[in-house]
Amino acid sequence: MFEVLRAYFENSFPVTEESFALIKSILVPKTMTKGDILLREGEVAKYGAFVAKGMLRSYVIDNKGKEHIIQFAPENWWISDKTGLTDGSPSTFFIDAIEDSEILLIDMKGHLTLIEKLPGYAASFRTGIQKRTAAKDQRIVASLTETAKERYNDFLKTYPTIAQRVPQHMLASYLGITPETVSRIRKQASRKK
Amino acid sequence: MFEVLRAYFENSFPVTEESFALIKSILVPKTMTKGDILLREGEVAKYGAFVAKGMLRSYVIDNKGKEHIIQFAPENWWISDKTGLTDGSPSTFFIDAIEDSEILLIDMKGHLTLIEKLPGYAASFRTGIQKRTAAKDQRIVASLTETAKERYNDFLKTYPTIAQRVPQHMLASYLGITPETVSRIRKQASRKK
DNA sequence: TTTGCTTTTTGATCTAGGTCAATGGATGGG
DNA sequence: CCCATCCATTGACCTAGATCAAAAAGCAAA
DSSP states (O other), X not given: OHXXXXXXXXXXSOOOHHHHHHHHHHOEEEEEOTTOEEEOTTSXXXXXXXXXXXXXXXXXXXXXXXXXXXXXXXXXXXXXXXXXXXXXXXXXXXXXXXSOEEEEEEEHHHXXXXXXXXXXXXXXHHHHHHHHXXXXXXXXXXXXXXXXXXXXXXXXXXXXXXXXXXXXXXXXXXXXXXXXXXXXXXXXXXXXX | OHHHHHHHHHTTSOOOHHHHHHHHHHOEEEEEOTTOEEEOTTSBOOEEXXXXXXXXXXXXXXXXXXXXXXXXXXXXXXXXXXXXXXXXOBOSOEEEESSOEEEEEEEHHHHHHHHHHOHHHHHHHHHXXXXXXXXXXXXXXXXXXXXXXXXXXXXXXXOHHHHHHSOHHHHHHHHTSOHHHHHHHHHHHHHHO
C-alpha cells in the first residue's frame, strides 16, 4: 500500500529509505468498503487522503436533496475537502468510497512536516495544486461554453478509465446533466457508428 | 504602490524593513490603461500580477468567438494564467485591464525566492491558493446546481463591489448567461420591490 | 432461481434561458 | 458638440435539456 505512494512520489522526486521511513511514520493506512463515508458535511476535515486502490468521490447535496459530484479520485489521486485541509472550518462536502478502497490518510501536521523535511514533497504538492487548479478552470470554462454532449465526450477522452468504472448516473452527476440525457447521448453516439 | 502590497502582506505576516526591501527588489511595477493586454492566448505566462489599483480580468475565447470571463481581479487580488505560473506551457487565457490599473509583476524565480526567504509569504501563498480552490469548487457547484437568477444574486452578495464596477455584459459572461437574461433578471428584481 | 433492488433506456411533455432583431441610451474620441 | 460605437432593454420565438412516468435490464443476496 505504501509502495503505491512511494511509486507515486518517485515520479517527481527520488525517495531515500530515510524519507520513506518518515512518510510511513506519518501517513495512516485505512481500508474502506464500497459505500463507507470518510467525511460528512458539517464535520471538520482532519485528513487528506491518498488513494492507493479503489476509488473515492467527493460530492455535495443541494437544497433539493440532489447529489452533485465534485471529484472522482481513483488510484494515485489525492482527495480532501479543501485542497490541502486548511483552517478548521466545517466541510461542505461528503467524501465516500464508490469501490472497495485502500487509502492513506495525512493530517495537517503531518503535511507540514513533510513540506518542511522533504523539499521534493513540497514541490510535488505545489505542482499538483497547480494542475488541479488548471483542471478546475477548465471545468468551469466547459460548464460555461460546452453542450452536454461535448462535456460528455470530453470526459470520455480525458478520463477514459474513470468513465468505464463509474456508473452512468454518477458521471451524469459530475457533468451536471441528468442520467436520461446521458443515456440519450450514448444512444445517439452508438447509432452514428 | 508597493505600500498596497505591503499592507496586503501585513494582514498575514509582519513585514520587516529587510523583507520589504527584498520584496521591492523582486516585484516590478507596471501601469496599464483600460484595454491593455497583459497576456495573450498562446503566449507563455511569465508573470503573476498583484493588482494594487484598478481591475484586471482573465478570459478565454471559445471556438464560436465568444469571450468567457474566468476571473475578475480588483485591488489586492493576484492574477495569473495558472495559479502560480508554473511550467512554461502556453497560456489558454487572455488577461487584460478593464480599468486603468497599477500592478506589480513577479516571475517564477522571484516567487521561489520569496517562498524560500519569507516563510510568511509561503504560508500566505498556500492559504491564498486554498481559498481560490474552495471558491472554484463553489463556482463549479453553482454552475451545476443553481439557476441563472440564483447565480446572479449570489454574485451580488459575494462580490458587491465588483458587481458595481463591472459592465453588465461582463458579469453575464462570468456567470455564463447572456446579457439579455441579466437584463431580464434585474428588471424582474426591481419590479418586485 | 426467485425476489427485490438499482440502473438504464425510452417516450411525451415542459420550461429556462438562448437567439435574433430592433430601439434607445450612454459615452468617449476627435 | 457631434458622431460612432458600444451597452442595456425589450419583445417574439426557439431549442437543449429537464422533468415525469413507465418499461426493461442488470445484479445481488438468499
